[in-house]
Amino acid sequence: MTDDLISKKELLDLTGISYGQLYRWKRKNLIPEEWFIRKSSYTGQETFFPKQQILLRIDKILNMKDGLSLDELADVFSPTLGEVEMSAQQLLERNIVSQISLDLMKEAGREQSLYALEQIMMLYVLDKLLMSGDITRQEGVLLIDVMSEHYYRFTGKPSELVLIRKMGVPSFMLVTAGMEFYFDNGVKVVVRQPMGTFMEELKLKLG
Numbered sequence: 546m547t548d549d550l551i552s553k554k555e556l557l558d559l560t561g562i563s564y565g566q567l568y569r570w571k572r573k574n575l576i577p578e579e580w581f582i583r584k585s586s587y588t589g590q591e592t593f594f595p596k597q598q599i600l601l602r603i604d605k606i607l608n609m610k611d612g613l614s615l616d617e618l619a620d621v622f623s624p625t626l627g628e629v630e631m632s633a634q635q636l637l638e639r640n641i642v643s644q645i646s647l648d649l650m651k652e653a654g655r656e657q658s659l660y661a662l663e664q665i666m667m668l669y670v671l672d673k674l675l676m677s678g679d680i681t682r683q684e685g686v687l688l689i690d691v692m693s694e695h696y697y698r699f700t701g702k703p704s705e706l707v708l709i710r711k712m713g714v715p716s717f718m719l720v721t722a723g724m725e726f727y728f729d730n731g732v733k734v735v736v737r738q739p740m741g742t743f744m745e746e747l748k749l750k751l752g
Contacts, residue, residue: 551596629662646672691717706735
């Protein structure tokens with residue numbers, strides 16, 4: 546068994562949650578169906594989970610469940626986008642993005658009077674990566690182009706954002722979550738982040 550998976554028994558022991566809680570959260574779509582992985586073991590069939598993802602998700606559920614209903618939590622964890630439109634001023638006032646990201650959006654020729662949720666998501670990702678120092682302003686323009694052109698292809702589906710550099714030349718990719726890919730030795734993976742993580746953070750900010 547790889548270190549990337551954790552058995553159901555180990556999960557329940559480690560987190561202190563019950564069998565009933567685990568499957569109730571599954572029925573409420575707080576935990577994706579595809580995370581329940583049936584595999585053969587010496588005791589027969591057993592259920593395993595992607596370790597890092599399930600531990601992070603259960604930690605979030607336990608920390609948020611007192612303030613939100615299970616249905617509200619399910620909406621936070623859903624990869625789908627809702628119907629929201631906000632102006633640049635509203636995004637600034639609610640501290641969702643910075644003026645720097647809005648200016649970069651304008652430089653990229655994609656400024657809007659009202660931003661739909663998909664565009665707010667793009668601005669939020671851009672802002673997070675700029676503020677963390679993971680990307681430069683020039684790379685930010687590339688990110689805007691890639692997300693504007695291709696993010697809709699992953700509507701309702703788990704995806705990841707990947708930034709690679711080779712000899713200082715950057716390239717962004719949007720890929721299906723969990724996909725394996727390999728590069729030559731000259732390539733460095735700078736960012737590999739599930740889009741669902743950004744979405745969860747953004748939905749909490751939008752309230």
